[in-house]
Amino acid sequence: MDGLNEARLFHREQRSKYLRGTRLHWAHWCVVFLSIILTVSAWYISDQQVLQRSQEKFTRESSQVIELVKERMGLYENALWGGVAFIDANGGDVSYDDWFSYASSLRIEQVFPGINGIGVIYNIDPSRLDSFLEQQRVARPDFALHPQHTQPEYWPITYIEPEGPNKRAVGLDVAFEANRYSAINKARDSGKAQITAPIALVQDASSTPGFLFYTPFYRNGTKPASLSERHREIVGVTYAPFTMYKLMEGILDRRKRQLLVKISDQSEQLFDDIVNAREEEINQDPDPLFRRQEEVAMYGRAWTFDIESDLSFRESVANSQPAFILTGGLIIDSLLFGFFVYLARGNRRALSYAEELTVALDSLKEQSVRLEKSNADLEQFTYVASHDLKAPLNSIKQIVGWLEEDCQDVLPEESKKHLELLTTRCTRMMKLLTDLLEYARIDRREYSDEPIILKDLTRDILFLLGVEDRFICEVPEDPILIPRSVFDVVLRNLISNAIKHHHDDHGKIVIRSEIGENGRFFYVEDDGPGIPDDLHSKALEMFQTLKPRDQVEGSGMGLALVKKLIEYHGGYLSLETGRKVGTCIVIFWPHV
Structure with a gap:
C-alpha cells in the first residue's frame, strides 16, 4: 500500500512537472519580446541614420x-x-557707338549666360x-x-546690346x-540695384515670366545724400532684361540636379522646372x-524658392540596410518563438506518455482525462489567439497593397474636386483661426x-494687395497722429x-478725413455694389458674409475685427x- 502511494505521489509530481512544461514560461515570453524590441530598435536607428544622411544631402544641395x-x-x-x-x-x-563698344567688350553670351542684354535707360524731363x-x-x-x-x-530704353534680338x-518707355x-x-x-516684379518682356514672343534689373547713376558720378537730391540729380539707369x-x-x-525648383514672386510664378524643363529632363x-520653402530677399523683391527632391534623388539615397535588419531580426525572432513552442509540444508528448503509465490507477485516469481536456482547451485557445492575431496583420497587408495600387494611378476628377474643396475650406479655416486670434488679442495690446x-x-x-x-x-496728404x-x-x-x-476688377476708393470736436472722422467710400441698409447690422457681426461662403475668400471677420479695434480705442464704426x-x-477716432 505504501508502495502504491509512493508510486501515485511520484506520478503526480512527474505530471505536475510535465504540465508546466506544456506552457510557455514567462521567461520565454520575455526573451521573445526583448528580441523583438532589439530588432525594432536596430531597424529604427538604422532607418533614422539613413534618413538623416538623406536630409543632410537635400539641405546641402538645395542651399547650393x-x-x-x-x-549669379x-x-x-x-x-x-x-x-x-x-x-x-x-x-x-x-x-550709341560708345555703348556698343563697351557691351561688345563684355562678351555677354560667354561671360554672362542667361542675360538677354545690357542697356541704358535715361530719365527724360518732358521739356528735354x-x-x-x-x-x-x-x-x-x-x-x-x-x-x-x-x-x-x-x-x-535708349541703348540695348545685342540690339538684334x-x-x-x-525706345520702350518703361x-x-x-x-x-x-x-x-x-x-x-x-541708389541701389533693384529688380522689377514679374513682367513679360516685349522682345519675348512667348510672353514667359521675366524681370528687369536696374542700377542707377547720377550727375557727377556720386550718389546724392538726400532723397530730394537723388530725384534732382538722377541721369538714368543701366539695366538688363531677363527671361x-x-x-x-x-x-x-x-541634368546635373536631383532637385526640382520652383521660384515665385509673391503669388506670381517666375520659374518651374516641371513647366520649363524639357520632357525628357x-x-x-x-x-x-x-x-523646402525659403524666402530670399532679391534686390527689393522677395523670391520664394520651393524645392523638392526628384526620383533620381530617391534612387541615390535608397538604402536597403534598415529593411535587411528588420527582416533578418523578425526571422530570428520567429525561429526563437518556434523553438520554444517545439519544446512545449515535446513536453506535452512526454506528459501523454506518463499518463499511459498510470492507466491502471482510477484516480490517475480521471486526472489524465482532465489533463487531456485542459490540453485540448489550451490548443483551442492557441489556435483562436493565433487566428485573431493574424487577422489584423492580413488587414494591414491588404491596406498597404491598396495604398500602393492607388499611388500608381491618377486620382479621378471627382476626387480632385473633393481635395480642392477640402484645401479651400482648410485655408478658410486657417484664415478664420488667424482672425479669431487677432480678434482675441486686441484687448491685451498697448498702442501709441x-x-x-x-x-x-x-x-x-x-x-501689397x-x-x-x-x-x-484718393487720399488726403495731410499728416495725422494715430497708432500706425x-x-x-x-x-x-x-x-x-x-x-x-x-462687382468689377477695377474701381475707385475715396478716403476723407475731417476733424471733429472730440476726435477725427474718417470716411472710406467705394463705387462697388454697396450693402443694403437692412443688412448693415449683419455685416458688422462676426462670421458674416453677404455672399455664399464658397464665393468669397474672406472669413467674415474683417468688419467685426475693425469695429472691435476702433471701439477698443474709444471710437466707433458705422455704415452710411x-x-x-x-x-x-464712417469711423470716429477720439483724441487721446
Missing part, C-alpha cells in the same frame, strides 16, 4: 541651388555697375524730350518712344507699366522625400500714436473688403445709410 542663384545675380549686378562706371568715366553721357530725340536720331533716324502714358516723366525694346516704373523709382530713390527660364538655364543645369517624384501720412499708407496697402494698377485711391499698426489693420481690412466685394451706389464706412 539658392546660393548659385544669389551668386551678384555677377549680373557687378556687370551693371561696371556700365555705370563706364558712363561716369565718359562724363555721364555715352553715345525734343532735344533728346533729336540727339538720338543722329545715329538712328527711326528712334522713337513708345507707348504713350500719363506719367510726368520719360524713362526710354532686343530691337522691340529700343514708365508706361507699373512694375517697371515702380522698380526704377526704387532704384533712383535708394526667367533662360536665366535658370544659364545658372542651373537640370523631368523626373518628378509623386511623393517627394523632402521639400505716431505721425503717418494716409496717402503713403494706402499706397503701400494697394501695392497687388491692385495698384486696377484701383484708384492699428490704423494699418483698419485701412487694410476696409480697402481689402472694398476690392473683394467689388441711404446710399444708392457703393458703400461708405
Whole structure:
C-alpha cells in the first residue's frame, strides 16, 4: 500500500512537472519580446541614420541651388555697375557707338549666360524730350518712344546690346507699366540695384515670366545724400532684361540636379522646372522625400524658392540596410518563438506518455482525462489567439497593397474636386483661426500714436494687395497722429473688403478725413455694389458674409475685427445709410 502511494505521489509530481512544461514560461515570453524590441530598435536607428544622411544631402544641395542663384545675380549686378562706371568715366553721357563698344567688350553670351542684354535707360524731363530725340536720331533716324502714358516723366530704353534680338525694346518707355516704373523709382530713390516684379518682356514672343534689373547713376558720378537730391540729380539707369527660364538655364543645369525648383514672386510664378524643363529632363517624384520653402530677399523683391527632391534623388539615397535588419531580426525572432513552442509540444508528448503509465490507477485516469481536456482547451485557445492575431496583420497587408495600387494611378476628377474643396475650406479655416486670434488679442495690446501720412499708407496697402494698377485711391496728404499698426489693420481690412466685394476688377476708393470736436472722422467710400441698409447690422457681426461662403475668400471677420479695434480705442464704426451706389464706412477716432 505504501508502495502504491509512493508510486501515485511520484506520478503526480512527474505530471505536475510535465504540465508546466506544456506552457510557455514567462521567461520565454520575455526573451521573445526583448528580441523583438532589439530588432525594432536596430531597424529604427538604422532607418533614422539613413534618413538623416538623406536630409543632410537635400539641405546641402538645395542651399547650393539658392546660393548659385544669389551668386549669379551678384555677377549680373557687378556687370551693371561696371556700365555705370563706364558712363561716369565718359562724363555721364555715352553715345550709341560708345555703348556698343563697351557691351561688345563684355562678351555677354560667354561671360554672362542667361542675360538677354545690357542697356541704358535715361530719365527724360518732358521739356528735354525734343532735344533728346533729336540727339538720338543722329545715329538712328527711326528712334522713337513708345507707348504713350500719363506719367510726368520719360524713362526710354535708349541703348540695348545685342540690339538684334532686343530691337522691340529700343525706345520702350518703361514708365508706361507699373512694375517697371515702380522698380526704377526704387532704384533712383535708394541708389541701389533693384529688380522689377514679374513682367513679360516685349522682345519675348512667348510672353514667359521675366524681370528687369536696374542700377542707377547720377550727375557727377556720386550718389546724392538726400532723397530730394537723388530725384534732382538722377541721369538714368543701366539695366538688363531677363527671361526667367533662360536665366535658370544659364545658372542651373537640370541634368546635373536631383532637385526640382520652383521660384515665385509673391503669388506670381517666375520659374518651374516641371513647366520649363524639357520632357525628357523631368523626373518628378509623386511623393517627394523632402521639400523646402525659403524666402530670399532679391534686390527689393522677395523670391520664394520651393524645392523638392526628384526620383533620381530617391534612387541615390535608397538604402536597403534598415529593411535587411528588420527582416533578418523578425526571422530570428520567429525561429526563437518556434523553438520554444517545439519544446512545449515535446513536453506535452512526454506528459501523454506518463499518463499511459498510470492507466491502471482510477484516480490517475480521471486526472489524465482532465489533463487531456485542459490540453485540448489550451490548443483551442492557441489556435483562436493565433487566428485573431493574424487577422489584423492580413488587414494591414491588404491596406498597404491598396495604398500602393492607388499611388500608381491618377486620382479621378471627382476626387480632385473633393481635395480642392477640402484645401479651400482648410485655408478658410486657417484664415478664420488667424482672425479669431487677432480678434482675441486686441484687448491685451498697448498702442501709441505716431505721425503717418494716409496717402503713403494706402499706397503701400494697394501695392501689397497687388491692385495698384486696377484701383484708384484718393487720399488726403495731410499728416495725422494715430497708432500706425492699428490704423494699418483698419485701412487694410476696409480697402481689402472694398476690392473683394467689388462687382468689377477695377474701381475707385475715396478716403476723407475731417476733424471733429472730440476726435477725427474718417470716411472710406467705394463705387462697388454697396450693402443694403437692412443688412448693415449683419455685416458688422462676426462670421458674416453677404455672399455664399464658397464665393468669397474672406472669413467674415474683417468688419467685426475693425469695429472691435476702433471701439477698443474709444471710437466707433458705422455704415452710411441711404446710399444708392457703393458703400461708405464712417469711423470716429477720439483724441487721446
